[in-house]
Amino acid sequence: MSTSPVPPTGAQTPDDSSQVKLGDRAAQAGGAASIVSTLHELRRNDTGVVRGVRTLLALNQPEGVDCPGCAWPEAAGERGEIEFCENGAKAIAWETTRRRLDAAFFATHSLADLVAQSDYAIGQLGRLVEPMYLRPGATHYEPIGWDDAYALIAKEAHALSSPDEAAFYTSGRTSNEAAYLLQLFVRQLGTNNLPDCANLCHESSGVALKETVGVGKGTVQLDDFEQADAIFLLGQNPGTNHPRMMAQLQKAAQRGCEIVAVNPLPEAALLRFSHPQHATELLLGGSPITSLFLPVKIDGDAALLKGIMKELLSEERARPGKVFDWEFVRSHTQGIEALLDDLDATSWEDVCADSGLPRNVIRQAAEVCLSARRIIACWAMGLTQHKAAVATIQQVVNLLLLGGHIGRPGAGLCPVRGHSNVQGDRTMGITPKVDPEFLGRMEQRYQFVGPRTPGLDSVGTIEAMAKGQIRLFVSLGGNFLSANPDTEFTAMALGRCKLSVHISTKLHRGHLLPGGASLILPCLGRTEQDEQKSGPQFVTVENSMSVVHRTQGVLSPASDKLRSEVAIVCEMAQQVLGSRSVVPWLRLRDNYDLIRDEIEATVLGFSHFNERVRSGDGFVLPNGARNRSFATPEGRAQFTVAPLPKHELSDGQLLMMTIRTHDQFNTTIYGLHDRYRGVFGGRRVILMNQEDIQSRHLQAKQLVDLHSHFEGETRTARRFVVVPYPIPPGCTATYFPETNVLVPLGSRADKSRTPTSKSVVITVTPSE
Ligand SMILES: Nc1nc2c(c(=O)[nH]1)N[C@H]1C(S)=C(S)[C@@H](COP(=O)(O)OP(=O)(O)OC[C@H]3O[C@@H](n4cnc5c(=O)[nH]c(N)nc54)[C@H](O)[C@@H]3O)O[C@H]1N2
Ligand SMILES: Nc1nc2c(c(=O)[nH]1)N[C@H]1C(S)=C(S)[C@@H](COP(=O)(O)OP(=O)(O)OC[C@H]3O[C@@H](n4cnc5c(=O)[nH]c(N)nc54)[C@H](O)[C@@H]3O)O[C@H]1N2
Ligand SMILES: [Mo]
DSSP, X not given: OOSOSXXXXXXXXXXXXXXXXXXXXXSSEESHHHHHHHHHHHHHTTOOHHHHHHHHHHBXXXXXXXXXXXXXXXXXXXXXXXXXXXXHHHHHHHHSXXXXXXXXXXXXXXXXXXXXXXHHHHHTSOEEOSOXXXXXXXXXXXXXXXXXXXXXXXXXXXXXXXXXXXXXXXXXXXXXXXXXXXXXHHHHHTOOOOOBGGGGTTHHHHHHHHHHHSSSSOOOOGGGGGTOSEEEEESOOHHHHOXXXXXXXXXXXXXXXXXXXXXXXXXXXXXXXXXXXXXXXXXXXXXXXXXXXXXXXXXXXXXXXXXXXXXXXXXXXXXXXXXXXXXXXXXHEEOHHHHHHHHHHSOHHHHHHHHTOOHHHHHHHHHHHHHOSSEEEEEOHHHHSSTTHHHHHHHHHHHHHHXXXXXXXXXXXXXXXXXXXXXXXXXXXXXXXXXXXHHHHHHHHHTOOOOOSOOOOHHHHHHHHHTTOOOEEEEESSOHHHHSSSXXXXXXXXXXXXXXXXXXXXXXXXXXXXXXXXXXXXXXXXTBOEEETTEEEOEEEEOTTSEEEEEOOOBOOSOTTOBOHHHHHHHHHHHHHGGGOOSOHHHHHHOHHHHHHHHHHHSTTOTTHHHHHXXXXXXXXXXXXXXXXXXXXXXXXXXXXXXXXXOOOXXXXXXXXXXXXXXXXXXXXXXXXXXXXXXXXXXXXXXXXXXXXXHTTOOTTOEEEEEEEETTEEEEEEEEEEEEOSOOTTEEEEETTTTGGGSOTTXXXXXXXXXXXXXXXXXXXXXX
């Protein structure tokens, strides 16, 4: 399925390779440049300094706006006056721009004009202010009233020959309230087709943890970072993607906690960091973060982890009972024998070759574990987006189980989530999977019979679209086109839907390549006041550490025609379901407290929801694993065994990871620089090891075409600038979403089906 019959033009991002400038890599992250950048963002986006600063001061405060950026938690009780980072400020500036995209704009700009612009330029155009409609085959969007828009959706929904011909995608910024109502609407409609961005993100973590510790979430709280003796950071770039986490890491490093970073790239923030809001640090040039940096090969983490555990096992044999936590292992786990056999059967040759690390370096990592009573392991996309992602994350679990590092203060598992409410959306039931107990509670309360067949995840939705099996596609936030793999194929697949509905704040490439009809329904952003019949409303979110709390906008909305996500879902459901549903959709729209009562009645862990969420910092959802109660079928945490992942690369082939720059939030491009990595002005670059550049007779700054190879299929993206970089031989890095065209749709993680965006097999040829 490499190429569509007619690949639509404009799915590939425009070439900006001639603008790329290479500079020095940063020796540290944070610092004064972060403050300069924050102010620059407010100007660039024409936010207005007063509006911008007002929003920033409300950010992550108990009664203010939860940052629409990442899901890293705020410290309870002791928040500073300033609780935002440079990249949070970019997110705010992007949303609060004073530029507007009205009907007049769309009348003078055709799809062809718009699609030729860069993602950055499209994002700078301004906020969507009124519903827009694109007739099938039309060249321009035209304005449409809200009622007419809902009528079109209802007409299409009623024309489906089965509810499974509809799919509803959710991006992880959506509030708990909107997410709960969306899944309820979709299940009443009669389908479980609820793909979400987590399918592309931490799905592998959820599956790995559910199987082994019985809950698909992390087991640490923020204060555990104050007690840990060692913190492992695997496949994560917190300086860019979770900058507020740097405060915890810096404090930990300063009190002597060992920080071990496992990453093919020496990311600036992993090495040194200075807190942009602390003047003395700015003068002193920051402080070291990582005590041990392990430049692992791409997908070499399982090998490294097995190597560390082999060292621990040999120490345990030398000093029985002194290394492993046998009391914990015996009373709470199962399967250690098979793991130990597997470690014995794994050769050091394989461990070193696959990880790319010499044994003495792996020994150093093992020594950190030997001297640590409390270990936290954090990870993100560097682990989740590989074929064997689930098994690799389970090696992290193995390592922590051996030492009893789960359910002990200062220790535990910490998948670092992406979108600010991606975890909450799952708690609210956004998933194509069927939870019979939850469905049963909804069926009883709302008197309907829900669908029992599992629905489609993100890649499943694309495949079904391509076969013409999805007629109606609704997207609650996000950018389904550019976030998914195989952009040209995905564009073709989306083009086969009769109607696409996008609930969005700003324009993106995904709005511009429809095949059938398309609706853009503009919604309020997080920063904006949400006024309904019963008065001002707030919504709730759940952060990466299972804390549920409020978020409430402070600015007046970008247009009086905007509606909240909650209102849009309720009005759509009312129109589509009509008398089929006993849910009082419009009453729920008018008063979000009533939605929270519904959540309390059907989702576990939300008793006294309205009351508890109004108190200061919110509340923590129960998590059995944290108390050593493991909800696996056996009631015990599971050790697991898996072979090392293998990449049989033929001559000339390289592995490519697709990563984020410092100037983007997923498919949203805030700017064209990747300051810490020394890349400026453009995004079409490929980071390569000097040896690989030489052996291919290439040169720094030369333009190359990239070809990906999967099961006999080839995909190509042209004109990328070669950047010599300290990355292990055989490994390369490019930026997402420019190279999503190269990620094969068919290549996914075992069990979680997450696209393998971090291990794409490529070859590189000089551009013409
Ligand atoms: N500013 C900003 N913040 C964000 C986002 C954003 O785009 N911008 N996105 C949000 C979202 S949705 C998410 S999921 C997170 C993503 O946060 P991250 O996971 O930090 O994001 P990536 O850029 O994908 O970076 C992956 C890191 O893993 C490393 N890596 C890649 N492959 C491997 C491997 O095989 N092994 C190891 N050990 N390391 C590897 C890369 O070098 C890189 O440092 O951030 C969230 N926060
Ligand atoms: N190659 C490659 N692909 C990847 C990844 C990778 O590392 N490599 N990472 C994957 C990951 S981790 C993720 S999470 C996905 C992200 O996938 P998505 O969540 O689908 O994508 P985003 O870019 O976060 O969505 C941005 C759009 O959301 C809309 N939006 C912004 N704010 C709001 C709001 O408040 N309400 C509404 N309704 N809409 C809003 C805007 O229109 C904006 O254009 O991408 C995945 N794709
Ligand atoms: Mo993500």
